[in-house]
Amino acid sequence: MRRAGPVSYTHLDVHKRHGAGRPVHRRRHRQGVSYTHLDVYKRQGEDKAVFDELIKRFAAKHDGVEVAQDISTSNDYNAQGLQKVRGAAIGDAFATFRGAQFKNFTEAGIYTELKDSKAVGNYQPGLLSAGKSGDSQLGLPYQVVFPMPMANADLFAKAGADIAPKNWDGFLAMCEKLAASGVIPISWPGGDVGNGGQLFNCMIANNAPVDDMCAQIEQGKLKVTDDWFIKMLNQYKELIPYLQPNATGTAVEPAQNLFSQGKAAMLATGSYHIAAVRGLGATFPIELVFPNTSDGSGKYEGAYNATFILGVNSASKNQAAAAAWIDFLSEPENAGYYANQTAQHVTVDKVEYTNPDLKRLSPWLEKKTALAARFQFQNLDVRNAVEASATAVVSGTSPEQAAEAAQKIVDERL
Amino acid sequence: MSTHTKMAAERKAPDGGTETDAATRRRRSPTRANPALYLFPLPAVAIIAFFLVMPTLQAFQYAITDWNGFSAAFNYVGLDNFVRAFTKDSLFTNALTNNLKFVLMVVIAQTAFSLVLALLLTKNSRGSILLRALFFFPTILSSVSVAFIWKFIYDPNFGLANAVLGGVGLEALQGSYLGNNAQALYWVAVTQVWFHAGQMMVVYIAGLQAIPRELYEAAEMDGAGKWQQFKSITWPFVAPATSIVVAYTTVQSFKAFDLILGIAGNPPKQSLDILSTRIYSTFANSEFGYAAAQSIIFMAMIALVTWLQRRLLRLTPKGE
Numbered sequence: 001m002r003r004a005g006p007v008s009y010t011h012l013d014v015h016k017r018h019g020a021g022r023p024v025h026r027r028r029h030r031q032g033v034s035y036t037h038l039d040v041y042k043r044q045g046e047d048k049a050v051f052d053e054l055i056k057r058f059a060a061k062h063d064g065v066e067v068a069q070d071i072s073t074s075n076d077y078n079a080q081g082l083q084k085v086r087g088a089a090i091g092d093a094f095a096t097f098r099g100a101q102f103k104n105f106t107e108a109g110i111y112t113e114l115k116d117s118k119a120v121g122n123y124q125p126g127l128l129s130a131g132k133s134g135d136s137q138l139g140l141p142y143q144v145v146f147p148m149p150m151a152n153a154d155l156f157a158k159a160g161a162d163i164a165p166k167n168w169d170g171f172l173a174m175c176e177k178l179a180a181s182g183v184i185p186i187s188w189p190g191g192d193v194g195n196g197g198q199l200f201n202c203m204i205a206n207n208a209p210v211d212d213m214c215a216q217i218e219q220g221k222l223k224v225t226d227d228w229f230i231k232m233l234n235q236y237k238e239l240i241p242y243l244q245p246n247a248t249g250t251a252v253e254p255a256q257n258l259f260s261q262g263k264a265a266m267l268a269t270g271s272y273h274i275a276a277v278r279g280l281g282a283t284f285p286i287e288l289v290f291p292n293t294s295d296g297s298g299k300y301e302g303a304y305n306a307t308f309i310l311g312v313n314s315a316s317k318n319q320a321a322a323a324a325w326i327d328f329l330s331e332p333e334n335a336g337y338y339a340n341q342t343a344q345h346v347t348v349d350k351v352e353y354t355n356p357d358l359k360r361l362s363p364w365l366e367k368k369t370a371l372a373a374r375f376q377f378q379n380l381d382v383r384n385a386v387e388a389s390a391t392a393v394v395s396g397t398s399p400e401q402a403a404e405a406a407q408k409i410v411d412e413r414l
Numbered sequence: 415m416s417t418h419t420k421m422a423a424e425r426k427a428p429d430g431g432t433e434t435d436a437a438t439r440r441r442r443s444p445t446r447a448n449p450a451l452y453l454f455p456l457p458a459v460a461i462i463a464f465f466l467v468m469p470t471l472q473a474f475q476y477a478i479t480d481w482n483g484f485s486a487a488f489n490y491v492g493l494d495n496f497v498r499a500f501t502k503d504s505l506f507t508n509a510l511t512n513n514l515k516f517v518l519m520v521v522i523a524q525t526a527f528s529l530v531l532a533l534l535l536t537k538n539s540r541g542s543i544l545l546r547a548l549f550f551f552p553t554i555l556s557s558v559s560v561a562f563i564w565k566f567i568y569d570p571n572f573g574l575a576n577a578v579l580g581g582v583g584l585e586a587l588q589g590s591y592l593g594n595n596a597q598a599l600y601w602v603a604v605t606q607v608w609f610h611a612g613q614m615m616v617v618y619i620a621g622l623q624a625i626p627r628e629l630y631e632a633a634e635m636d637g638a639g640k641w642q643q644f645k646s647i648t649w650p651f652v653a654p655a656t657s658i659v660v661a662y663t664t665v666q667s668f669k670a671f672d673l674i675l676g677i678a679g680n681p682p683k684q685s686l687d688i689l690s691t692r693i694y695s696t697f698a699n700s701e702f703g704y705a706a707a708q709s710i711i712f713m714a715m716i717a718l719v720t721w722l723q724r725r726l727l728r729l730t731p732k733g734e
Binding site: 082083086100104107108190191192193194244245246247248249250251254257258379380381384385388391392395408409412 | 483484485502503504505565568569570571572573589590591592593594595678679680681682683684695696698699700
């Protein structure tokens with residue numbers, strides 16, 4: 001079963017060969033310092049094969065360099081990843097996900113300034129903000145994902161449902177048409193905290209009074225007991241008839257299955273699941289749908305996230321090799337290979353998308369999309385509590401009670 | 415001392431001393447005779463000190479700081495972290511409550527279930543041996559595998575539990591299982607019991623097989639019924655095994671970390687959060703000092719519960 005969400009990471013070991021001969025044993029590299037380790041977050045299992053090919057190409061261009069890749073699960077990355085990387089015993093180059101982890105790595109002083117690097121010039125400037133800290137460009141967000149429900153365009157056509165609703169009533173009407181056609185409108189993995197939480201990015205975007213709403217909730221400037229948040233929870237409540245039965249007990253894999261088997265018209269996770277859904281046998285055209293919670297005057301048409309933030313370890317003794325690897329990944333040709341093979345858009349400019357799914361969804365790169373709000377939370381307990389309020393509403397708790405329970409945890413951590 | 419004894423004692427020993435001297439040396443501690451023997455346990459002591467004692471002492475040190483796990487600077491905050499856990503952190507108290515509920519449920523259910531299994535399968539017939547193997551089988555699986563198996567059993571859409579209920583016309587009983595906050599912990603407790611009951615069954619079977627058959631024959635001749643036989647013969651013999659089963663089950667239930675994370679995902683939702691998963695989340699939240707304090711509370715909790723059990727469950731065979 002493919003992994004979903006930011007759940008695994010890969011170690012890439014870059015070794016310099018002594019001469020052009022056969023590779024020297026890793027231990028000798030450690031002693032000889034000519035060693036780079038890259039921790040790269042992965043969203044799909046396919047990434048390993050893609051990186052294997054990129055490593056081959058990198059090694060071919062850089063004579064005397066060997067790159068080894070190993071993959072581990074990253075459930076514990078947040079707890080241990082930083083500790084592993086900070087001493088540079090591994091992770092001369094590494095990746096973090098946006099939000100709390102990027103902040104922690106930044107505060108630990110592990111990132112190296114990349115503002116003047118060759119790589120930076122290859123990125124779309126507007127998509128680099130997630131890797132900035134003040135005036136410094138510490139990391140390069142590599143992927144652009146859309147944490148929005150994926151849609152089975154065939155089922156939408158069959159039901160005559162509008163795939164681009166302009167407001168909340170339009171979205172509910174769309175769900176009603178899909179339900180009337182005999183399919184589950186939305187498959188939502190409410191039992192999986194990470195993937196179930198992605199819907200939150202869409203639901204909050206046009207409801208919140210400010211763009212840094214989650215940061216302000218965490219700081220106590222906004223409360224989840226405020227009217228706008230309660231309104232959002234009520235909208236979650238209105239979704240209940242359109243979700244699969246027992247949605248709050250559904251893990252991500254069964255949710256993907258409902259969608260890929262054509263039993264559900266939408267999968268409310270994000271574009272990062274395209275490859276997984278294709279792997280499960282889905283052959284229908286996939287589109288994205290924005291649950292537009294506004295009355296039609298909403299600021300945003302969708303949500304996106306720039307993540308998988310590449311960086312060079314400041315404690316590394318082999319920064320040149322690490323920087324070369326990141327430069328290599330940042331070249332449009334290589335970024336394009338990564339994108340097309342993994343069905344992930346990238347932040348690198350001038351990339352040619354040949355993957356049919358990416359080509360179809362590329363217009364979303366130009367739309368007015370909100371940067372995924374849930375990653376503004378720096379405290380994971382707060383994030384989980386706030387998102388859990390939505391899940392609680394879907395399981396039958398009143399919006400007011402769910403909001404109060406979440407606010408209590410926020411208050412405890414102020 | 416008799417003359418013969420005295421003579422024997424003063425007889426020359428092979429090493430030139432008297433036998434009295436040799437006996438004195440034998441009575442002396444070997445390490446006094448050869449202090450070099452002290453060196454033998456040193457590697458084990460060093461390993462324990464390095465991997466157990468030092469980290470534990472460090473945890474005590476971190477527990478009174480606000481260290482975030484990566485910054486070079488931190489402050490000593492006294493007992494603030496301990497106070498916070500019980501007064502200002504509802505996630506911690508929720509996890510504590512969940513954990514105590516979970517331990518109680520599993521200890522009662524697993525002890526009773528494994529005893530019943532053992533009573534039913536004590537005889538060494540082919541059928542019993544096969545059933546014993548079947549019930550023991552989950553024990554050899556990894557907890558992660560068990561978690562994934564049961565995660566799919568409980569899945570409301572494709573899961574075996576709802577499929578079976580639907581198959582026998584009991585659709586009304588089909589449920590959301592892990593999605594139901596009021597029930598989720600019970601369903602994980604069922605998994606935990608399934609996972610470990612076979613192992614505890616073996617402990618009970620060992621106890622049951624040590625009971626002399628003659629006791630039952632005599633009891634039957636005296637006209638004792640099955641319940642009386644259990645009360646007067648079986649239970650007194652298996653009572654010590656119950657102490658072991660309860661202690662083991664308690665510790666297993668406290669550290670059901672991998673089962674919970676496997677079945678509920680990381681982080682688990684609040685209804686499935688137990689102390690070990692909460693501590694893990696606190697570490698992941700870069701609150702190392704606070705997480706260390708939680709770990710110490712956790713350690714103290716296990717020690718307290720184990721001590722209480724030993725006080726309350728002094729189950730020894732009659733006559734001892």
